Amino acid sequence: MPRSACPSSPPTDAGPPYPFRQFIVKVHGRCNLACRYCYLYEGPDTGWRDRPAAASDAVLALTADRIAEHAAAHRLPAVSLVLHGGEPLLAGTDRLAAFAALVRRRVPAPTRVRVTLQTNATLLTAARVRDLARARIAVGVSLDGGRARHNTARVDHAGRPSWPAALRGTRLLAEHAPEAYAGILLVVDPEQDPAEVYTSLLRLRPPAVDLLLPHGNWSAPPPGLRPPPGPPARARAGAPAPYGDWLAAVFDLWWEAGRRQTRVRLFEEAVAALLGLPTGTESLGLDPFTAVVVETDGSLEQVDSLKSAYPGAAATGLTLAEHPFDDALTHPGIAARQSGPAALAADCRACPLLHACGGGHYAHRHRAGAGFGHPSVYCADQQRFLHHVAAALARATGTGPARDPTTAGEGGTR
């Protein structure tokens, strides 16, 4: 089947708005950790302080009803229910299991519900792992590597390392319920050795890993990036790309391992994007973003990553008590993330990497007072990484140039 150069439109595309298919529910709005780089609790948006610490029974029941209403209205074959926070395990596994079961009972019969939970793993015990697995809740873990020194920023409220408890919890998950072990999400730190980080993660036996760039933007750059002065613009050839270099190094380890040691979502989605296929990541591609957040008080919001830009960036002004999910689909911020190239900067629309990069993560495009219509603050890194993957893919398939054109001086074919 031929693939277009702008393949973001689904085969049955009737245009936006696309219904929500992923529901992120803040079952608990606090965290037992105080990670130093946390874009939520250490970021500019302090709205969490004014919300209930936990979602009430009434809010969870209403959420289940609204999800079912949305699934029925749009005849959704499947939805993703993400139990999130804060630290969702603070809600207790009984409550989490009950909520997951409630949503499964409420949705219309053909709709499948995939339930996942994202945790820092410090509160996992053997009993809790079994409870979650029995409830068919897949468990993802947030760690920044497989060694203590990779996780020094992940501390509790007294500044103590969370690593011992997180390691214990992750091992319990891998040992007692591997079928419920979804994988590890890692925030990239280019000061850490990429090979050491990657190989240490593999020792935790994750079925999947994802590598996330720390949230930042043109006005609050991520660590290690110094955007040039002037308006945001596409990065010039040869611009420093420390995160792109780091990702390329890990990619090579993964790609040349001789077997798929684990799934690395960013890498697999990069290959999908370069092949013109639909993508399942916020980091790449032009596919419409179809996730929405329910806060502990029943408010509807865009995803928390936007809060790294400015206070209130994720707000919609809507609540489930008064609004179905459909009402959020016409919110300008949500609509922008479903409009493909139309919401992107002119530089991005003219870029040869448009269909693969997609402008990168939405939150990384922000500039204070000037919105999100800019290239990513990680533009150089996106270019570096995608050219590297494209070159590897071309070599493996016998297509096009054999050399990664962004690594002048390394030269030669593999």
Place this chain on the structure above:
Amino acid sequence: MSDSVHQAPPARPPAPEAAAVLPDLLDLDLESLRTLDHPVLTALLDDLRGRGSAPREMLWNFNSSF
């Protein structure tokens, strides 16, 4: 991860000023790639082959969870 100013990473050799040419991967016939001698790509393509024609019903794109 510290918020302090970081040392700049070691300088990489600058890329050629001419725009890097992206290989043409959009017209690859995924079916013809079944016999590749690349275990990682082969395994990945087995997963990806259905994406082009199947609805996006199981493709979700929120990054902060699996």
